[in-house]
Amino acid sequence: MPPIQDPGTFLAEFLSQVPRSQHRTVFLLPIRTDTTDRDVDMYVDLYRGVTLYSTGQDLGLAEENIATTPILAHCADLCERDRPDAVAVVIVDDPRLYRAVPRRAHRDVIARLRGQLQADSVVLLDAWTVTGIAPGQHWQSLIDNRAGVLPATPGLLIAQVENLAPAPDPIPADLSSDPDLGAEVNRALRALNQARDATEALGIYTPPSTRELLRLVIDRLRAVLRGATLTAVDLARVEVAMHDETVRRCLFALSSGPHGPRTQPLWTQLIRALPAPRRAQASLQLAVSAYVQADFDLALAALRTVLTDDHSEPTGQSLADAVATSVPAELIRTALAPGYDLAVELGVDLTLDPIDEGPTVTPPPD
Secondary structure, eight states, rough: OOTSSSHHHHHHHHTTTTOOOOOOOOEEEEEEOOOOSSSEEEEOOEEEEEOOOTTTTTTOOOOTTTTTTHHHHHHHHHHHHHHOOOOEEEEOOOTTTTTTTHHHHHHHHHHHHHHHHHHOEEEEEEEEEESSSTTTOOEEEEESSEEEOOOOOOOOEEEEEEEEOOOOOOOOOGGOOOOOHHHHHHHHHHHHHHHHHHHHHHHHHOOOHHHHHHHHHHHHHHHHTOOOOHHHHHHHHHHTTTTTTHHHHHHHHHHSSSHHHHHHHHHHHHHSSTTTTTTHHHHHHHHHHHHTTTTTHHHHHHHHHHHOOTTTTTHHHHHHHHHHTTTOHHHHHHHHHHHHHHHHHOOOOOOOOOOOOOSSSOOOOO
């Protein structure tokens, strides 16, 4: 390897060994110091690539972005496992019109990495952002003002480099899948589908109305608040009800409103019980509720589940954009509040306290 004091050549030779075309990736490079000879030599012992999350209109690395927590977690795991003398960082990001490179967000994530490394007594040797891995692409230091372009370089082998699969992102215990319950719910879902198909074949199937579906979900929410653990059939019916877009819009208003924290136990039960990729809608409800309550760790964990199960889910992409750009919680509440009006039109009470049947409908928040 060329010396790290020659960043352009160092980066060019490292990136020439990347086994496949990289797009929006953070490379964490543990650096080792070889003192067996009289001259001190630094070399890359291995590397780990962490893919940045794509969050719609702004492919972001903002402080609360969904990508930041995994990057920090992977770096901590790498330092604990390999105990390097130092770490260098390479961010491969896309150049985009009307946006300076590097972005402030790149410097923000490097500042957080530096603080984490200092706590582990590991030196951040240097950090760069590059707009691609081919010769002629621009590089910029995130530590000082050095900049340049990648030179052409022969395909030299880096004998000490191996590509490690990133460690899995930590999942909170209360969001971890319950395989046994998931199998039960899957059977219940199949049974519901078979029953529907049978009645359709007989010509006697009447699909439930949106009002009935929303009432079903609210009834189950109230049951959970009374301390009930829902059966597999209950959970399956809620999942089916949430396929209705109007039901989801009403629930988003509830999840983002003043009583949003009270909805979280149901969303948590669903996430644990539903088989992938059926967790996306419950995870979105939980992410919204957590974000407006400033519980960013829970919001990020729920969003990761959304994008794992359905990476193209439009509401998930929009919410990831909101998280990436730190949209104020009040704007989220305001945007989702019309769901209360839909519930009024349907004649469904969104009160979560156990109540007698009646016409009262919870008004939208101020």
